[in-house]
Amino acid sequence: MSSVTRMAHSKLPTPWGTFTLIGFEEKGTGKDHAALVMGAIDDDLPVLGRIHSECLTGDALFSLRCDCGFQLQAAMENIANEGRGILLYVRQEGRGIGLLNKIQAYNLQDQGKDTVEANVELGFDADMRDYTICADMLRELGVKQMRLMTNNPRKVAAMTEFGIDVVERVPLKEGRNPFNEHYLDTKAGKLGHMFKDE
Numbered sequence: 591m592s593s594v595t596r597m598a599h600s601k602l603p604t605p606w607g608t609f610t611l612i613g614f615e616e617k618g619t620g621k622d623h624a625a626l627v628m629g630a631i632d633d634d635l636p637v638l639g640r641i642h643s644e645c646l647t648g649d650a651l652f653s654l655r656c657d658c659g660f661q662l663q664a665a666m667e668n669i670a671n672e673g674r675g676i677l678l679y680v681r682q683e684g685r686g687i688g689l690l691n692k693i694q695a696y697n698l699q700d701q702g703k704d705t706v707e708a709n710v711e712l713g714f715d716a717d718m719r720d721y722t723i724c725a726d727m728l729r730e731l732g733v734k735q736m737r738l739m740t741n742n743p744r745k746v747a748a749m750t751e752f753g754i755d756v757v758e759r760v761p762l763k764e765g766r767n768p769f770n771e772h773y774l775d776t777k778a779g780k781l782g783h784m785f786k787d788e
């Protein structure tokens with residue numbers, strides 16, 4: 591049984607083109623999630639896609655602590671350039687620990703901890719995300735094969751495990767700056783993100 595219910599849709603004009611915005615409700619938690627779709631994505635051909643975990647600070651508040659806002663914009667641009675694709679905007683703020691805990695984690699990082707050490711000090715795993723809902727949203731929208739824009743091999747493995755065929759990983763290296771250099775290096779060193787050219 592699917593873990594999400596499709597609830598509503600509308601057009602969403604953006605600087606890069608007009609997407610269809612589809613709202614889902616997660617059964618069990620009642621959390622809402624969104625998909626931005628462009629073009630026909632249910633024709634069994636590989637779809638350019640992004641699974642974007644919510645980052646209020648980076649996506650909406652222009653934070654330079656991370657690369658999220660830059661990745662979000664680049665992913666939407668890439669989809670618009672192809673005229674076809676999907677971006678899942680998943681409400682997994684702070685890798686699943688929520689906004690308030692993430693702010694506490696940032697405070698610990700201001701005192702010298704890295705992103706993983708801060709999570710652990712707060713009593714959380716380094717990454718608490720569960721990608722079941724992502725696979726279910728993709729299935730509801732008819733996506734079977736993806737070219738996934740990510741630097742995170744765990745996302746590729748999770749999608750594969752949940753039955754979505756990732757035919758290609760498309761790197762999304764955007765927005766490196768002096769404020770997020772250490773953060774990006776920690777992700778590469780401790781969480782397996784791939785930033786080097788393969």
Ligand SMILES: Nc1nc2c(ncn2[C@@H]2O[C@H](COP(=O)(O)OP(=O)(O)OP(=O)(O)O)[C@@H](O)[C@H]2O)c(=O)[nH]1
Nearest residue numbers: 643644645656682683684685692695705740741742
């Ligand atoms: N707990 C915690 N979460 C963070 C921190 N910085 C960013 N995040 C969250 O991390 C999530 C994004 O994950 P990332 O590790 O940046 O990247 P990813 O999604 O694993 O990989 P990509 O697909 O390559 O972007 C968002 O939900 C952010 O809110 C932090 O220092 N601590």
Ligand SMILES: [Zn+2]
Nearest residue numbers: 645648656658
């Ligand atoms: Zn971020």
